[in-house]
Amino acid sequence: MLLRVVNVSAPSPDASALTSSRRRRLAVIVNPNATTTSPRLRSLVVHALSHRFEVEPVDTEGPRHATELARIAAESGADAVVTLGGDGTVNEAANGLVGTGVPLVPLPGGATNVFHRLIGMPGDIVDATEHVLSLADRWETRAVDVGRIGDRWFTFAAGVGLDASVVDRVDQRPKLKARFGPWFYAAAAVSTFNRHYVRHPPQMILELPDGRSLPGVTAVFQNAPEFTYFASRPVRLLPDQSLDSGTLAGAILRHSRPTVMPGITIRALIPSLDLGRHRAVEAFPGLTSAVVRTADERPLPFQVDGDYVGVTDRAEIGIAPGGLLIVA
Template sequence: MRAILVVNPKATTTSERSRDLLVRALRSEVDLSVRYTRRRGHAADLAREAADEGIELVVTLGGDGTVNEVVNGLMAARAATSADGGPSAERLPALATVPGGSTNVFARALGLPREWSEGASMILEGLRLGRSRTIGLGRADDRYFTFCAGFGLDAAVIHRVEQARRRGRVSTPTLYLRSMLQQYFLDSDRRHPAIAVERPGEDAEGGLGTVIVQNTAPWTYVGDREINPNPTASFDLGLDVLALRQLRVASTTRTVTQFLSQHPDPQGRHVLRLHDQAEFTLVSARPQAFQLDGDYLGEREKVRFTSVPAALRVIC
């Protein structure tokens, strides 16, 4: 089997020595070449080139951002050959993800351990046994995502965290908590919710303050703790949505507490939940922060979401 390893050299939880160990281990199972990312978006280019070359497996070593880029590169290769109906997931390179970032939500949602060495061991076992599964993806306008999207508050928090990291801060649960409190109390227009969700054949649901979209559960992790606004979300189903109609202190605090509980099931008049959705559009009366897979993508006033079933084969 021909494979490439796409390495983000800035991956936060691996070293040059650990990368060398991973390369040697993978080469015991596959015919491997190693390619390092050099800029934002480079991983997508490498993945698309791999598909064009007939590579059978793409392995990532990095965080969720690296995974997202690789997935978009693979899906771009799929779109480029759609004249004959497009290749199925079986005809695209399979994806294996070695966790190397600070959170690694996608890898952990697949059941991989948090530590890169244990995750690599599980992937090697999967290769030896021929173990894989096919998963669905989400799509927001022209970009795919693996586990989540956000429109409003959570995306604005991610933007704050990214700005702090560029100033040299380390990504920690404390940094996220501080950023969330600052965004909520200082920079959110909590009294005038501006978002609406539109679905084919349904009345629009307006007056929403923030929206979380999930392609699987969990939405994210705080250390080892899963955060699950939509605990029934699944790679095997459509998209799940949780929206808050207003961002008042009491109701928002109650909902966040429900997220963090052992058996999350957010409820209340201010909560809108949609399960297993094939298609919907988020629109806003004013620009909203927007993120995919934990990557801030700027502000939008409208985003169309679709579920893409059985899109990608993964080794896990």
């Protein structure tokens, strides 16, 4: 399977400017299966937003549906798309909005809500809804970068290899994911590493613009200060990255011997430590393009923003500086 990158021009930060003579029209995309979302919560949020906005709520019905709904909302003249769900819902909606000039307004409804934290959205749904209501009179959009792997945009992080396999395992057990949160991720990571990556893991090659071809077993790409969160603790794999740097930070794990993982884990959980200084890791900041491909004909699993996407033999990596508008 070959995945390609399509260039998207960054929207103008003023694309969503609107006079205060009418109420803005919000398309509210709700993931009813998100960890902390319920029918009652949906009704409360929609009712509250209706005091200041024209609200058009719609529920997602399956994978990638939020992308379609966001694209339809943009084409039909919505002033913004609000998501009520986790990072997966945000990612799908962003994939329908990149380059349209219609901003995204994410409300927290998932377990981790990484992107919400990164852009300063309150973590409590009541506080976040009140915050959005307060924006009705001071509506300002902000342009943020979006990375791309294959045919999927990502708002803060993507990975190929081990972390994608872990996400796949976690996503297959939504009840355990909801009940135990980061601890289930940790258990899944240990189990997946020991079962599939200690012996004969899938091999990959990362091709960089400077001509280097780096072999390894896992590659990660970061578009934001944090790669994810472990409960309230930030997991900052690669330093000095931001949502408006115009580049990605990346790293490849050369091998997955058992002695590697303790050091990787410590560096991931202590923000002052740099993963790129680990002896088994090759880091590359300031990345704008790359290619990752299989080195042994086995398909490579990949994830975007903490959601498992599937497998690929080859994928191009890219970035659209300022490609997504947000209001937060």
